[in-house]
Amino acid sequence: MADGELLIRNGVVYDPINGVKGEQKDICIRDGKIVESVTNPKVIDAEGRVVMPGGVDIHSHIAGGKVNAGRIMRPEDGRKGLEPKTSVCRVQSGYSIPNTFATGYRYAKMGYTFVMEAAMPPLAARHTHEELVDIPILDNAAMPLIDNNWMTLEYIKSGDTDLLAAYVAWIIKATKGYGVKIVNPGGTEAWAWGKNCNLHDSVPYFDVTPAEIVKGLAEATEKYEMPHSVHVHGNMLGHPGNFEMTTDTYDLVKGIKPYRDRPAMHATHTQFHSYGGTSWGDFESQAKHIANYVNDSDHVSIDIGSIILGDTTTMTADGPMEYSLYQITGRKWTNLDVELETGSGITPFLYSGKSPVNTIQWAIGQELALLTKDPWKVALTTDHPNAGPFIGYPIIISMLMSKKRRDESAEDMHKVIFDRADLPSIDREYDLNEIAIITRGMTAKTLGLAEHGKGHLGVGADADIAIYDMSPEERDAGKIQKAFLNTKYTIKAGEIVVKDGEVVATPPGRTIFVTPECDDKLMDEMLVTLKDKFDKYYSVTFNNYPVQDAYLPNPYEIKAPWRS
Amino acid sequence: MQTITLKLKDAVRSGIATVPVEVDSLTPDQLFGKSEAELKAVKVWWGNREEDTGDLFDVSVEGDAASADEVKIVMEGDLTRVKRIGSGMKAGEIEARGDVDMHCGALMEGGRIVVKGNANCWAGREMRGGELIIEGDAGDNLCAMYRGEMKGMTGGKVTVGGDVGECICQYMTGGEILIKGNANRLAGLNMSGGKITIEGDAELFGPDMTGGEILMKGKVLEMMPSFKFLETATVDGAEYKKYLGDFAMGEKKAKGTLYVK
Numbered sequence: 137m138a139d140g141e142l143l144i145r146n147g148v149v150y151d152p153i154n155g156v157k158g159e160q161k162d163i164c165i166r167d168g169k170i171v172e173s174v175t176n177p178k179v180i181d182a183e184g185r186v187v188m189p190g191g192v193d194i195h196s197h198i199a200g201g202k203v204n205a206g207r208i209m210r211p212e213d214g215r216k217g218l219e220p221k222t223s224v225c226r227v228q229s230g231y232s233i234p235n236t237f238a239t240g241y242r243y244a245k246m247g248y249t250f251v252m253e254a255a256m257p258p259l260a261a262r263h264t265h266e267e268l269v270d271i272p273i274l275d276n277a278a279m280p281l282i283d284n285n286w287m288t289l290e291y292i293k294s295g296d297t298d299l300l301a302a303y304v305a306w307i308i309k310a311t312k313g314y315g316v317k318i319v320n321p322g323g324t325e326a327w328a329w330g331k332n333c334n335l336h337d338s339v340p341y342f343d344v345t346p347a348e349i350v351k352g353l354a355e356a357t358e359k360y361e362m363p364h365s366v367h368v369h370g371n372m373l374g375h376p377g378n379f380e381m382t383t384d385t386y387d388l389v390k391g392i393k394p395y396r397d398r399p400a401m402h403a404t405h406t407q408f409h410s411y412g413g414t415s416w417g418d419f420e421s422q423a424k425h426i427a428n429y430v431n432d433s434d435h436v437s438i439d440i441g442s443i444i445l446g447d448t449t450t451m452t453a454d455g456p457m458e459y460s461l462y463q464i465t466g467r468k469w470t471n472l473d474v475e476l477e478t479g480s481g482i483t484p485f486l487y488s489g490k491s492p493v494n495t496i497q498w499a500i501g502q503e504l505a506l507l508t509k510d511p512w513k514v515a516l517t518t519d520h521p522n523a524g525p526f527i528g529y530p531i532i533i534s535m536l537m538s539k540k541r542r543d544e545s546a547e548d549m550h551k552v553i554f555d556r557a558d559l560p561s562i563d564r565e566y567d568l569n570e571i572a573i574i575t576r577g578m579t580a581k582t583l584g585l586a587e588h589g590k591g592h593l594g595v596g597a598d599a600d601i602a603i604y605d606m607s608p609e610e611r612d613a614g615k616i617q618k619a620f621l622n623t624k625y626t627i628k629a630g631e632i633v634v635k636d637g638e639v640v641a642t643p644p645g646r647t648i649f650v651t652p653e654c655d656d657k658l659m660d661e662m663l664v665t666l667k668d669k670f671d672k673y674y675s676v677t678f679n680n681y682p683v684q685d686a687y688l689p690n691p692y693e694i695k696a697p698w699r700s
Numbered sequence: 701m702q703t704i705t706l707k708l709k710d711a712v713r714s715g716i717a718t719v720p721v722e723v724d725s726l727t728p729d730q731l732f733g734k735s736e737a738e739l740k741a742v743k744v745w746w747g748n749r750e751e752d753t754g755d756l757f758d759v760s761v762e763g764d765a766a767s768a769d770e771v772k773i774v775m776e777g778d779l780t781r782v783k784r785i786g787s788g789m790k791a792g793e794i795e796a797r798g799d800v801d802m803h804c805g806a807l808m809e810g811g812r813i814v815v816k817g818n819a820n821c822w823a824g825r826e827m828r829g830g831e832l833i834i835e836g837d838a839g840d841n842l843c844a845m846y847r848g849e850m851k852g853m854t855g856g857k858v859t860v861g862g863d864v865g866e867c868i869c870q871y872m873t874g875g876e877i878l879i880k881g882n883a884n885r886l887a888g889l890n891m892s893g894g895k896i897t898i899e900g901d902a903e904l905f906g907p908d909m910t911g912g913e914i915l916m917k918g919k920v921l922e923m924m925p926s927f928k929f930l931e932t933a934t935v936d937g938a939e940y941k942k943y944l945g946d947f948a949m950g951e952k953k954a955k956g957t958l959y960v961k
Contacts, residue, residue: 212848
């Protein structure tokens with residue numbers, strides 16, 4: 137919150153939440169917020185340059201147990217991107233799994249100021265928060281994994297949505313989390329039995345189906361005034377022919393009335409869930425099927441999970457999926473069980489433009505963005521680091537903005553792209569306003585962060601701003617990519633943190649968490665069952681489980697009252 | 701022919717801490733065409749500090765060179781804490797007169813390195829070409845890959861006059877190596893190509909091997925149990941038992957060959 141007053145003069149502003157589409161405007165900043173006017177400001181001349189709110193990433197894996205296990209497993213990734221410390225920055229390492237410092241600096245250089253850690257195993261919540269604290273600059277939040285949890289499975293079985301809602305409230309509060317994350321519902325628990333689950337398969341022992349889990353958790357979430365809906369990584373991720381299961385999963389929340397004007401489900405890294413064919417041999421894109429569904433409905437939003445060609449490290453709570461991947465590559469693999477809560481797997485992967493399968497995957501992510509008509513329903517992600525590291529976002533932006541660049545890239549890739557993907561036949565090009573929507577506006581709205589000052593430049597919003605060194609008329613894909621990789625300025629809470637593509641200040645970020653407010657009587661009833669679970673099964677005690685306030689030195693609380 | 705002599709100053713090695721000097725910037729291809737003054741100004745890392753070569757070494761230059769191939773660097777003094785000698789070199793020759801520290805000849809692509817003493821771990825790591833001669837012993841991970849990398853030595857020629865440590869040539873895919881002494885455990889671990897010749901004794905060589913060849917001229921102290929005897933074969937006029945493996949990697953992948961007496 138340094139710098140007191142700032143005035144950004146004459147920038148070409150893209151602020152989709154406030155309907156500003158490339159207008160030359162001044163932006164006034166005081167004490168970290170956007171204000172009507174300033175009296176004695178420091179002036180930044182942004183004449184002719186693109187100005188946007190700070191980027192808001194809806195889904196990325198930047199902190200916690202599996203990210204760190206990936207770092208330990210892949211010293212060769214750590215050696216990529218080594219940068220010595222400077223008078224401002226600490227030492228940086230890593231490419232697909234950068235260290236905490238590099239994560240903060242690199243996101244800030246791209247103009248991002250908020251990142252959602254998309255999968256926090258509740259038992260590893262302390263570790264996750266420790267790393268979030270260590271990531272400079274970025275505001276952040278984390279979503280606990282709730283769907284393969286024994287408590288959840290038992291309440292789904294008994295059909296008691298109110299008690300499930302009480303448990304959801306308790307676990308979000310205990311982990312200082314943000315919302316409900318679902319990863320391969322039932323399938324990760326089945327993996328503990330060496331199995332996996334389709335949408336309507338019975339989960340071993342618990343005798344519930346993934347479909348019941350998704351519907352039950354969506355209903356429990358909407359009992360509260362939660363800022364964000366359930367955040368769903370569906371079943372059979374990455375399996376050929378999964379596209380119908382994907383839209384069947386979307387159907388589950390059709391009748392659920394969400395709190396506020398947002399969908400009842402956010403479906404993440406949809407690229408991995410848009411696969412046609414029956415095997416890797418006849419694998420094909422079904423992005424059209426998914427996009428058509430999203431176009432015709434308002435109960436689901438998606439993010440694309442686009443592929444970045446090259447080497448990366450895949451990591452997810454979807455243990456059985458990682459095992460399948462490991463069987464394909466034969467490279468190293470980590471598998472982890474998290475007591476009665478979830479699991480996870482990690483394995484390195486190389487996305488190659490010479491491989492027919494990788495080529496089609498590469499096309500699908502971009503097709504999803506281009507075929508979804510309303511950009512307010514789709515977000516830019518790479519499911520960092522699963523489909524590629526976040527540092528590749530500018531590549532995707534340049535592809536979406538340039539049909540020419542897509543065509544040139546397709547020429548270098550496997551010929552299969554012309555037969556089994558739709559990308560070469562799509563002419564649509566995103567404009568800067570649409571790019572601003574899928575990287576800030578849509579994501580801030582979908583996460584429910586817009587009214588908490590994120591993703592827009594209205595008076596009262598956080599002064600998180602990106603100034604890109606490009607003219608709004610720029611059409612050269614290479615120059616667009618370069619501009620989005622390193623900002624002219626990134627401003628975080630009114631402080632200049634990046635100037636001319638170099639990090640110049642590293643203030644700590646805030647951690648945003650949600651407190652769902654549950655009726656005491658309901659909570660007490662749920663706690664009887666939960667305490668029994670702790671006594672019988674957990675390796676930690678009930679009292680030692682919740683994350684203490686000390687783990688969030690810069691907290692920001694959002695209260696979510698029970699809906700009347 | 702040009703000879704550049706670099707003698708490590710005694711002061712660098714005095715004091716309690718033995719902070720290593722890293723000299724991957726001092727290769728014939730990088731020093732070619734530099735005047736003595738420019739040479740002295742080339743940066744090298746000493747611990748966490750970047751120093752001028754002239755501050756750490758006594759530098760003398762004799763003769764002229766028309767190309768990097770005609771440049772010979774002679775390193776003198778106590779080299780036991782000098783790392784990355786000839787690392788990444790592409791041409792010319794380096795002669796190290798004494799024992800050298802880790803990563804000598806790592807990532808080397810061409811030229812020749814002669815070590816007139818012992819080499820510490822990781823000598824010839826991920827070597828791609830050229831020749832490395834170690835007259836004494838070599839440490840662990842000779843010609844292997846560095847932690848996490850998927851390929852070790854891929855080309856070039858290495859000769860070790862003495863014994864070698866563990867896990868030499870791990871993930872080796874090409875090139876040739878001759879060990880005149882004994883090899884410690886797990887020589888040729890995960891190797892998929894290239895040739896290792898061991899004249900001394902060795903044990904448990906070739907685990908997880910999927911290609912390439914190990915020729916054992918000395919005594920086999922312990923054989924990997926997952927190799928299959930194939931036939932008797934004659935190599936260089938001597939009779940050997942030929943084995944195929946490693947079957948621990950599965951029937952299809954067991955394409956490595958061992959020749960043992």
